[in-house]
Amino acid sequence: MTVESREWYLASYAPQGVPNSEHLKLRTVRVSLEPHSIPDGHLAIQTLLLSIDPYIRTRFTGPNNLDGLYFPQFHLNQVITGVGIGRVKVSKDSKYKEGDIVLVFGDLPFADYSVISSTKVSTKIDHPTHDDDAIPLPIYLSCLGCPGFAAWISIEVIGKPKEGSNVFISAASGGVGMIAGQLAKLKGCRVIGSTGSDEKVKLMKEEFGYDDGFNYNKEADFDAALTKYFPDGIDVYVDNVGGKMLEAVLDHVNKHARIPLCGMISQYDKVWTERDGVRNLLNLVGKEVRMEGFLIGSYFNLFDDFAKDMKEYIKEGKLKPKHQINIGIETALDSLNSLFTSSNNGKVIIQFNA
Amino acid sequence: MTVESREWYLASYAPQGVPNSEHLKLRTVRVSLEPHSIPDGHLAIQTLLLSIDPYIRTRFTGPNNLDGLYFPQFHLNQVITGVGIGRVKVSKDSKYKEGDIVLVFGDLPFADYSVISSTKVSTKIDHPTHDDDAIPLPIYLSCLGCPGFAAWISIEVIGKPKEGSNVFISAASGGVGMIAGQLAKLKGCRVIGSTGSDEKVKLMKEEFGYDDGFNYNKEADFDAALTKYFPDGIDVYVDNVGGKMLEAVLDHVNKHARIPLCGMISQYDKVWTERDGVRNLLNLVGKEVRMEGFLIGSYFNLFDDFAKDMKEYIKEGKLKPKHQINIGIETALDSLNSLFTSSNNGKVIIQFNA
Known part of the structure; x- marks a missing residue:
């Protein structure tokens, strides 16, 4: 046949x-x-x-x-x-x-x-x-697959926000972002996301429980947006986009902030010499920031811990x-x-x- | 009086x-x-x-x-x-x-x-x-002061090279670099430095024991220089300069490389909007690199460990x-x-x- x-x-x-x-x-x-x-x-x-x-x-x-x-x-x-x-x-x-x-x-x-x-x-x-x-x-x-695992590593392994930490998520209603934001909320953080439409801002706030969020197409001055949404600075930034948003974030990080780098979707369609240069990396020194890229393949030893966490959250209706x-x-x-x-x-x- | x-x-x-x-x-x-x-x-x-x-x-x-x-x-x-x-x-x-x-x-x-x-x-x-x-x-x-402590944190706390690791140091004959390079040599690493004159390249090799080094004014194509000096890639980069050298390094890092950021002297005399943008941070994701800035003030709890190490090295003539x-x-x-x-x-x- x-x-x-x-x-x-x-x-x-x-x-x-x-x-x-x-x-x-x-x-x-x-x-x-x-x-x-x-x-x-x-x-x-x-x-x-x-x-x-x-x-x-x-x-x-x-x-x-x-x-x-x-x-x-x-x-x-x-x-x-x-x-x-x-x-x-x-x-x-x-x-x-x-x-x-x-x-x-x-x-x-x-x-x-x-x-x-x-x-x-x-x-x-x-x-x-x-x-x-x-x-x-x-x-x-x-939740139980690659995006969920990447979100879990970002929050639980690299970002490690504490209760009350100020957490920023880019591509915040996407596959990784929507779960990272909800995991951070489950830890008692204040969570703000950026995304590409008003409809998705609404989704983030009403469905995912983000404290607030903004449409990066409307608030195109990222520095002003971050000043508004993070009066107390950013403790953890889960970066899914790279480029100009990452640069803007670096002027708003708090001492000892952590930046798990999941991916940089804003850069994938550019040849690298034409990519957005990040000019203010010196903030990493002055604010003693750890920026760390990862791929989920290196963390499979933690997959069972991840799956256990997630299944419980799903069962209890805590993750949408x-x-x-x-x-x-x-x-x-x-x-x-x-x-x-x-x-x-x-x-x-x-x-x-x- | x-x-x-x-x-x-x-x-x-x-x-x-x-x-x-x-x-x-x-x-x-x-x-x-x-x-x-x-x-x-x-x-x-x-x-x-x-x-x-x-x-x-x-x-x-x-x-x-x-x-x-x-x-x-x-x-x-x-x-x-x-x-x-x-x-x-x-x-x-x-x-x-x-x-x-x-x-x-x-x-x-x-x-x-x-x-x-x-x-x-x-x-x-x-x-x-x-x-x-x-x-x-x-x-x-x-050795026993701020530059020595910054070098020690770079190598012992953040960079953690192993025996045989490929280590690159910029500003390699300066206050921090000369000590970081020697500490990496003491751990059995292959150590290459960049510096600003032939005389200092000689100093690095003959006095500090670097395996090799180059004058960044003469080898101005950093990518070509790093290709030549690091055929097996870079495992740890102690960054003292930032900017274009950091960008070049990011195309030569190995999987799970660590980049302790001590400072970025190439950027201090520029207003930040005119600083060199680093365009290839996506390497941090693909190579799963940890880049971490620090200031020595956050590590004073380790100062005694540092001083003990250094005094012993000095006494034994291992650090010049x-x-x-x-x-x-x-x-x-x-x-x-x-x-x-x-x-x-x-x-x-x-x-x-x-």
Whole structure:
């Protein structure tokens, strides 16, 4: 038996700018689900959900690029991959059987169907379909997945705000930001976020419980905005955007502030020599600030602690994720671009028609 | 009895550029050494040595300045102060007596004689004049003083290189750099430094034991220089200069590198909006780098550990400081400026004619 499968592939490199339909194209192929055609140690997967994350944009830039994130570049014609959840259709690994739901970090093709090595599977998800209390699958791509883990590391491992600390979150209603802000609120912090629309400011305040927030498109003088929202300075800044916002923050940090760097979405679509220079790093000395970048892969030894925390918060209703579920693989390019135009609303996930 | 005393005072603010004789002027006053004219809890001090440190330049900028270091600004007409060693001439505090040698961190006037609160004294130095094994006084302003402590914090507390780590030091033959480099060598690291003259490159290699080094004026393409000197990347960068060198380093850091920020001398003479922007901070994320600024004042709980380490190294001949001793208070302005033109050679200290 073979099935039709649509898949997104890299048609041309995108050294700068937001990728468009010249760079990423959708094609239809046929995938065999005959067991004899699946190599040993491999699984045939039907994709159920794909996570749309900003970092992936840095993988379209082209070879020999010094983007600063250093994720492997996709080759021309290669099917792009990301984080997602799929159902095992055929298993050639005794650890998995048909019908298993599996989570794949980073290497799940943007395709209806794919054949991958079972070593790419991060975890099997116990997902009883007739249990009303079961954790909905999209949660595994937000609170319990990469964005949630990045948020948890930012707050619990690097930022470590105390009760009453002044915490600032950029991209505050996005996949990482919305969870980081809520985790900081759970620690009793005063939390302010920046985001790209009034609607999302409302979401942050009414749904996520932020103390306040601002639309960076309207309050374009970041220094003035931070003066207004942080009369007592910033103790922890969870940076998801970099560039001008990071520079503005450095003039408002308190002594011994911590700045976990999750990512810098404002910089991904620029070649590095044209990126925003941060001129006031001397604040790091005068205010004795620790600024620390991280990737979640280095913290998997803490994943169980994270998952335990999060499951409890979710069970107790203390964490409210917001998902923007776009339907169908054909929405992938628009879904990705919505992150860069800030037209998304919460964590963007593609749900397959399957 | 009164004595004549020359003193440097701030005649006009220096918002940018290297301070000159318009900004800092020398005047002669008379200071009374009559005990009844010294307030209780105060000491009349005859200055013996003054430390010339880059940070002091940031105190001439003027009020309301956001320089990033945030040291208090000197007022117009105020005698400037710094780190130094003096001899007590008159004591109105029972803890000190005439003839005591005292170390003052930060608040010793640039003057032949001064009257200061005894609370400004950091420590009394046990300095038997007829003991050939006594630690020479200038050592208390280098290895055993602020620059030594900053170097020790950079290496032992923040940078923590391991045996075999690749360590890069900027301003590598200056007060902090020369000690940081030697401490890294004592830990078995491969240590490379950058400095401002061929003569100082030679000093670094032949006296301080650096594995190699380069003159940043000759190798002005920092990226090429770092490619050459760090084929295996940089694990720890002790940053004393900031700006373009810091930017270049960020393209050569290894995974989990640490960057202790001691200071940024390349930026002190610029208003902050004209400072060099660092465009490639995204490397901090991709390489998971920790960049951390500090001031020694936050680490005094570790001072005894530091002093113990250093005294042992000095006793065993494992640390070789280099001092540029300039004679006479009248050399203060030139001494300071030599730091910014990199025409100094080692830790700059003014020895008084006393």
